[in-house]
Amino acid sequence: MKIYNLAGWALLLVYALACMYFAPPEIGPWLGLAIGAAYAVVCWFIGGVYLSCVIHMGIAHRALDYKDWFIKTITVVNNTFGVYVNPVSWVNRHRLHHKFSDHPGDPNKLAADGFWRTLYLCLMPYKATTNMADDEIFKSWSFRLVSNPVFSVAAQVFNFALLWLLVRDLRFAAVIWLGFRAFALWINMIQNYWTHDRRFGYRRYADEHDNAMNIGEWLPVTATFSACLQNNHHHSPGFLRLSHEEWEYDLGFATVRVMKALGLVRATNKGAMLPKDVPLTAVGL
Template structure:
């Protein structure tokens, strides 16, 4: 069943969901909001569909639990996660109010501004455009969130929308709640996977100079933030503003992948198991209204009813008011959208 439509218009196809039966990849499927329609690299638009279909199938096969084997674990990611959680457990023994305050501010900046607003709604779904100053701040916040480079994050998220709760979904809870919450990130990547991912799911972003810059310098921003916190605030500041802040942000993001495909209510009928879950929306700055988002992924607002609070949307409104956010897709879904049982 398709989602309820806005003003009787055709539903938009999530990026990466085009049928693989045509002769060529649709040239306008993944155009950037800054690009002209059809502006895809020639090597993509001219590739025979049979080859493209094989490569797309190869890419989707990377995102399966079968790949989670001891010899295929990404020990860099695993070690980082263990270290951050260990620091989080140690933090109560080094508590200061100043460290807690900085952690709270950075949690909002990295999770809401960096991930939700910039990585997710701006880059992944092109719900609006950001002027260069705001875009740069958002990229910095997204980088020090420690959830991956902007290109990798956005491209992987587009795969999720294209394959949501079907084969190739990077983090479907139908493969197990722990797989969707955490284990999917532990599978070692490869240059081949990265090449296919960027080619088919983020060619527009791969042409964006600012996105490419932050993609190359991601580790510098992340490690630099930790070094600055330790140098100017000591161990307490590092443990709270780095470790505690990141662990809370990680799990709030991961609950969007896992919990909101398992529990909650649905405003719309979609082809996946996405749900709206109020406590995930609270901790993830509005991202917990996941069924709303999967029904209308291009919209800049995730809360569709008056009581579905969306802090990230409030920030987008502020940025639009000061001229830093433009072309904001602020449509409100039809008020008579059907409510379905849990």
């Protein structure tokens, strides 16, 4: 088993066992496990749609055009109740990451940065050299609210307190809250480390200017909503999907198709343009 899969499954197993072990007697291990699983699934799903489908492909790359109210709602909901990710600084860092991929100026990781250095950078990235996030939507009250540093602290205190109130046990609440955030850090490391090191994954495109790789196994693709197909994505960053062949498992794109059926999103002209060297016969949206 690949090291990143082993790490991901091990984290999930430890999380499940910790939920069972630390559940207070009035909840018991099985209900404790069910509560931990429900918390993880809800946070993962909302977080994945928010960051991977909406902020990444909708805003940072403008490949998808979402309804304004939907963007703002999911941004406020995720950052109030789920794992906090500042949308404005994330978009800025992400655009710098594409511009300088693995070279000085990339806030996520330089080519020589190892595992522990990149892990530290997930929490304390390199300083952004320029501002590439001047989108109109960032001036709206909902984005100004969630990107405020006071909000980032208050929301995390609030959603921890809410969880504590629900399970009525401080230690159990802390295990769930911190345990899921450890898994979220693994998701971040799939993106920033394992898909940016040529020893892992596969390369469809021999782009020499970066180290972006495709990781296509079930757990990383599911956890990241397909954002780990990095070699495909860095080759055609404006294209609305990250899978470039029909056999590549693509949960993120499947979710976008459901959102399109619900009338929440449509392709932009840029996003719907099928790049010439992509082996797909149709965009599929």
